[in-house]
Amino acid sequence: MIKIYHNPRCSKSRQTLALIEEKTSEFEIIEYLKKPLPFDVLELILAKLNLNPIDIVRKNEQIWKENYKGKEMTCNEIISALVDNPKLMERPIVTTNNKAIIGRPPENVLSLFA
Numbered sequence: 001m002i003k004i005y006h007n008p009r010c011s012k013s014r015q016t017l018a019l020i021e022e023k024t025s026e027f028e029i030i031e032y033l034k035k036p037l038p039f040d041v042l043e044l045i046l047a048k049l050n051l052n053p054i055d056i057v058r059k060n061e062q063i064w065k066e067n068y069k070g071k072e073m074t075c076n077e078i079i080s081a082l083v084d085n086p087k088l089m090e091r092p093i094v095t096t097n098n099k100a101i102i103g104r105p106p107e108n109v110l111s112l113f114a
Contacts (some may be wrong), residue, residue, distance in 0.1 A: 002027040002112065004103075005037070005045070005093040009078070012101050013092040015041040016103030018096065042079050045093060048100035053078035056090040064088055 002021060006029050007013045020027050030037075037045075046053060053075050057064060063085045073081070082089050092103040094112060102107045 001097070003030055003095045004028070004092065005030050005032045005089070005095075007031070007033055007091045010091050012104055014092055015106035016092045016094065016109050019106055019109050023110075028063075032086050032089065032091075037089075039079055039083050040091075042082055045095060045100055047094070048095055048098065049102070053082065056093070057082070058088050058090055060090055061085075076101055 002020060004013075004017055004027060006017060008031065017029070022076055042053075046056070047102070048054070054073075055066065057078065059065075064081075067085075068078075090102050090104070092105055094101050094109050096112055099112060101111060103109050
């Protein structure tokens with residue numbers, strides 16, 4: 001099952017969702033700003049992305065600059081920051097049972113259908 005971790009206010013997220021809708025009707029939309037992701041779900045997404053937590057942080061967000069920038073943080077601390085501040089998570093992220101991509105650019109999602 002395809003899942004898109006979606007922010008409807010983000011144009012890249014909307015474009016990625018539109019590409020998914022062209023390919024399949026079987027997907028789940030998760031609005032992670034309304035219901036923040038649990039720690040273990042973020043760990044699983046990171047494993048599927050094969051990325052470190054810092055790689056999915058939106059470092060230009062004010063929350064990051066004011067509270068975390070320049071601090072030495074462990075991977076678990078960064079994941080906790082993402083759980084506490086979901087706005088910091090790069091978007092959109094699209095997952096399948098065993099893979100994940102970041103939809104920047106939105107066309108990246110097409111690799112999940114190849």
